Amino acid sequence: MLSELHSAHKVIGVKQTKKAIKDGKAAMVYVALDAEKRVTGPIYELCTENHVQMVEITTMAELGDAVGIDVGASVVSVLAE
Template sequence: MLSELHTAHKVIGVKQSKKAIRDGAAAQVFVALDAEKRIVGPIYELCSEHGMEVTEVTTMTELGDAVGIDVGAAVVVVLH
């Protein structure tokens, strides 16, 4: 599943992810388990409000690698 993230139409980061979830553009949400809870907490809340499931990834580094960036990523949203 993570291997598909590299080529998927997506947004990376908390701010853009929140917007995509609020706007109904999010198809799938990935959150790194080692991200700070104060950062990703609002993502979990938004997903709950919109009935979206969150896929958890072990580390930010793993999620960043999956999307093809050189830094870690706390949140990635695949768009419709």
């Protein structure tokens, strides 16, 4: 499942993910469980309100690797095509 993220049309980060959810462009959101709750809490709320499916990933490092960046990622959104 994570291997698909590398080539998927996506946005990385909280700000871009919030925008994608609000604009109705987010198909699925991946959230790292070790990210700060003050950062990810609003994402959980937006996904629930907008009926966007969420997938929890164990670590930020694992999520960062899956999307091909050298740092950890707290949130990644796969965009609807």
